[in-house]
Amino acid sequence: MRNPLNSYIEAVxxxxxxxxxxxxxxxxxxxxxxxxxxxxxxxxxxxxxxxxINTLTEGKTFYTSNAGLMxxxxxxxxxxxxxxxxxxxxxxxxxxxxxxSEGIDACIRAMLDPGDEMIIPEPCFxxxxxxAVFAGAKPVVIDLKxxxxxxxxxxxxxxxxxxxTKLVLLTYPNNPTGAVMRKEDLxxxxxxIIDHDLFVLSDEIYSELNYASDGxxxxxxxxxxxxxxxxxxxxxSKAFAMTGWRMGWAAGPSAVIKQMMKIHQFAIMCxxxxxxxxxxxALRNGLDDVxxxxxxxxxxxxxxxKRFAEMGIPCFNAQGAFYLFPCIKKFGMSSDEFAEKLLxxxxxxxxxxxxxxxxxxxxxxxxxxxxxxxxxxSMDRIEKFIANHx
Amino acid sequence: xRERILTVLEKNARxxxxxxxxxxxxxxxxxxxxxxxxxxxxxxxxxxxxxxxDKCGMxxxxxxxxxxxxxxxxxxxxxxxERIYQYPEVSSIFLISGSxxxxxxxxxxxxxxxxxxxxxxxxxxxxVLSTTTQFILKKYKQDGFMVEGPERDKRTxxx
Numbered sequence: 412m413r414n415p416l417n418s419y420i421e422a423v424x425x426x427x428x429x430x431x432x433x434x435x436x437x438x439x440x441x442x443x444x445x446x447x448x449x450x451x452x453x454x455x456x457x458x459x460x461x462x463x464i465n466t467l468t469e470g471k472t473f474y475t476s477n478a479g480l481m482x483x484x485x486x487x488x489x490x491x492x493x494x495x496x497x498x499x500x501x502x503x504x505x506x507x508x509x510x511x512s513e514g515i516d517a518c519i520r521a522m523l524d525p526g527d528e529m530i531i532p533e534p535c536f537x538x539x540x541x542x543a544v545f546a547g548a549k550p551v552v553i554d555l556k557x558x559x560x561x562x563x564x565x566x567x568x569x570x571x572x573x574x575x576t577k578l579v580l581l582t583y584p585n586n587p588t589g590a591v592m593r594k595e596d597l598x599x600x601x602x603x604i605i606d607h608d609l610f611v612l613s614d615e616i617y618s619e620l621n622y623a624s625d626g627x628x629x630x631x632x633x634x635x636x637x638x639x640x641x642x643x644x645x646x647x648s649k650a651f652a653m654t655g656w657r658m659g660w661a662a663g664p665s666a667v668i669k670q671m672m673k674i675h676q677f678a679i680m681c682x683x684x685x686x687x688x689x690x691x692x693a694l695r696n697g698l699d700d701v702x703x704x705x706x707x708x709x710x711x712x713x714x715x716x717k718r719f720a721e722m723g724i725p726c727f728n729a730q731g732a733f734y735l736f737p738c739i740k741k742f743g744m745s746s747d748e749f750a751e752k753l754l755x756x757x758x759x760x761x762x763x764x765x766x767x768x769x770x771x772x773x774x775x776x777x778x779x780x781x782x783x784x785x786x787x788x789s790m791d792r793i794e795k796f797i798a799n800h801x
Numbered sequence: 802x803r804e805r806i807l808t809v810l811e812k813n814a815r816x817x818x819x820x821x822x823x824x825x826x827x828x829x830x831x832x833x834x835x836x837x838x839x840x841x842x843x844x845x846x847x848x849x850x851x852x853x854x855d856k857c858g859m860x861x862x863x864x865x866x867x868x869x870x871x872x873x874x875x876x877x878x879x880x881x882x883e884r885i886y887q888y889p890e891v892s893s894i895f896l897i898s899g900s901x902x903x904x905x906x907x908x909x910x911x912x913x914x915x916x917x918x919x920x921x922x923x924x925x926x927x928x929v930l931s932t933t934t935q936f937i938l939k940k941y942k943q944d945g946f947m948v949e950g951p952e953r954d955k956r957t958x959x960x
Contacts, residue, residue, distance in 0.1 A: 432957070445954075448954075448956045448957070450956055452954070452956070706808075710809065710824035710825065711824065713823060713824055713825070713826040714820060714823040714824045717822075717823035717826075718823065783813060783816065783820070783824065784813070787816075787817075787820060
């Protein structure tokens with residue numbers, strides 16, 4: 412029989428996070444604590460769920476237009492103008508997607524030809540590289556550095572550019588490091604992008620969870636000359652605690668959105684109608700919930716930073732998302748080894764930094780999407796663990 | 802800083818004081834002092850454990866009692882309230898608007914004990930015009946906490 416498989420897809424290894432998940436599942440022990448989850452611990456705010464329920468009772472169970480409900484696209488457009496100071500035409504520049512993930516895939520496929528290079532600064536979430544490979548493009552990894560607090564520097568970007576470079580990924584606030592790019596950092600990157608005539612895929616799914624200021628993090632699309640070179644990916648999952656609703660959006664120049672729309676139209680049709688209505692409610696009346704959750708996360712973040720400092724585990728002051736990225740190099744173990752032993756000896760699951768790229772080696776991803784009570788217990792376990800291994 | 806301390810304590814009164822300081826990103830001594838001050842000023846009136854007595858097989862009968870009274874000359878409702886809340890059986894009492902004057906919460910060992918309290922202690926008080934006793938049959942949510950159902954993480958282990 413012939414090989415039934417597509418060679419590009421076959422060559423991509425399965426997600427590194429998955430391996431660890433399987434280990435935790437295998438233990439099947441109620442005493443296991445986990446700081447591994449990358450989604451909010453809050454339930455979706457009740458008023459948003461209420462709209463979802465009403466949508467069902469009212470029988471709004473049909474397809475919407477491919478791009479998504481116009482009412483929702485208008486709300487997104489207003490939200491982006493107000494929160495990020497960048498304007499998009501809801502009719503031609505906003506596409507509602509199934510979570511941020513669909514937008515990432517559609518954007519990469521709409522923009523890259525086989526052989527084009529896409530620059531991917533790591534550590535980062537696990538989906539970008541495979542999506543580039545699926546599109547036949549070549550991912551070019553930049554290994555970000557702890558001494559820069561995992562921000563991308565213009566020098567690092569310059570060094571990775573070749574004549575084939577077309578698209579640069581920016582994913583801030585970052586999963587797994589929690590790093591945030593400030594406006595002044597983005598300005599330096601924007602200059603390189605414009606000088607080399609490149610484009611940006613800016614995954615801003617964690618933008619609301621920015622502890623450096625009261626508002627969200629800066630969008631690179633809001634900088635002069637960048638709106639026409641940037642596709643912004645954002646969504647409801649992290650900010651509004653709506654992961655299971657699978658709602659995201661892409662906003663960008665109409666020329667790109669139009670092509671992304673084709674992929675979306677033929678592969679997806681439209682996101683679930685119930686979720687779209689709930690998302691309208693989220694944008695109209697849910698920003699106070701976002702602030703509440705952000706304040707909760709921030710308290711936990713400060714608590715963890717203090718505990719890591721007291722334990723003598725170096726951890727930079729990450730000001731975004733809900734992750735810290737402590738460095739465990741001094742214990743003489745790889746990230747994998749540390750995480751495996753921590754799970755076996757103290758029943759605490761964390762994700763090894765190496766699951767997010769080779770530059771994550773020597774670090775752990777600590778999610779603080781957990782109650783303070785869980786975090787207190789977890790930190791006590793880490794303290795015991797390092798006492799046994801110092 | 803007060804409001805931030807209270808926001809944390811309201812949901813998690815048992816948090817260790819140095820963890821509280823950690824969460825707020827504030828100096829431990831300052832937080833200790835502020836909590837002390839608030840306790841002294843009765844901003845913080847106490848620390849309460851919400852218990853589901855049913856779960857440990859303890860028979861309890863909780864009731865709230867609507868009480869109509871004649872306000873006393875000079876002291877209004879306050880003196881009446883004091884006469885009622887001095888009884889240890891009374892866990893809470895509120896002056897309310899609407900069809901009665903006070904809502905009194907009683908925690909008794911049995912329905913009979915609550916009934917006896919009302920008929921022998923509360924109703925005969927001078928100034929009490931009428932009482933309506935309403936027993937609590939089932940608690941769903943109390944002081945912001947769900948009474949039933951285990952707290953479990955609904956998320957998959959790692960994502």
